[in-house]
Amino acid sequence: MYGGDYQIQGTIFPAPNFNPVIDAQMLGGALQGISCEKDTLIDILTQRCNAQRLMIAEAYRNMYGRDLITDLKENLSEHFKEVMVGLMYPPASYDAHELWHAMKGAGTEENCLIDILASRSNMEIFQMKEAYSMQYNSDLQQDIYSETSGHFRDTLMNLAQGIREDGYADPAMAAQDATVLWDACQQKTGEHKNMLQMILCNKSYQQLWMIFQEFQNIAGQDLVNAINECYDGYFQELLAAIVLCVRDKPSYFAYRLYNAIHEFGFHNKTIIRVLIARSEIDLLTIRQRYKERYGKSLFHDLKHFASGHYEKALLAICAGDTEDY
Known part of the structure; x- marks a missing residue:
């Protein structure tokens, strides 16, 4: 099965009968009352698509003269805050946010770089x-260069160029590249590592699928x-x-979610980011x-390890408009 042939589907879709002004009013009431109404935040923000959330944020700013993300940060805490705030970023901005924090914290969170750039x-x-x-x-590329090292850095830098070939497939070249990959796995010199990452980072998905079969x-x-x-390590x-x-x-x-739930003692950052x-x-x-x-x-595994409004928010994102718990 080539990796583009299966049907893929998300859990969150544009909400019907959407009214950003009403949603903004409800969020304002939930955030500015004596106690924050977290259920209302979950009901609205997990049941609107990203484009709708951005419209809500604009309506909120017009209505209250305040930034919705700022108000969420001020009223919420811990992992629940990370989920609600994360939902408010456009996809590219969210990736940028995650990469920045993965590199600028105490130590680099390499798995975040891997998940996103791969x-x-x-x-x-x-x-x-x-x-x-x-x-x-x-x-981004300069920050990757300064925060990582070795062939791991070279491969990330290559991926961050965003110059992968598109749609091209050549059976003769696939056999040749598969031989190069096999040599790289046997000999492991710096030059072979470079060839390995160049093929994996630059060939089209269709071509790589053929190369994997030949390998x-x-x-x-x-x-x-x-x-x-x-090989070993992050490379x-x-x-x-x-x-x-x-x-x-x-x-x-x-696989990443399973590891984050079971292998790393519930690695919240990974779980939130992927969902x-x-x-x-x-x-x-x-x-x-x-x-x-x-x-x-x-659902079973998230409910087993998370709790409270944090658990409820994660499950709501997973469920979308289905009730398949």
């Missing part, structure tokens, strides 16, 4: 870089297994993430992959 299209990367520059008056024929094993055996994780995203992005994000970023793209498909692969629903 999975975004050329256009998404272009828009993300523009947003990053506008929001932080900084250059299986040549090596007698799956490319991800070969990468995991031959290995990034290469494997690119391959997995080419094959099936929803499966990759289902928000994929909510209008493929979160429903991610839920399906999660259940197929791990035997339990994403």
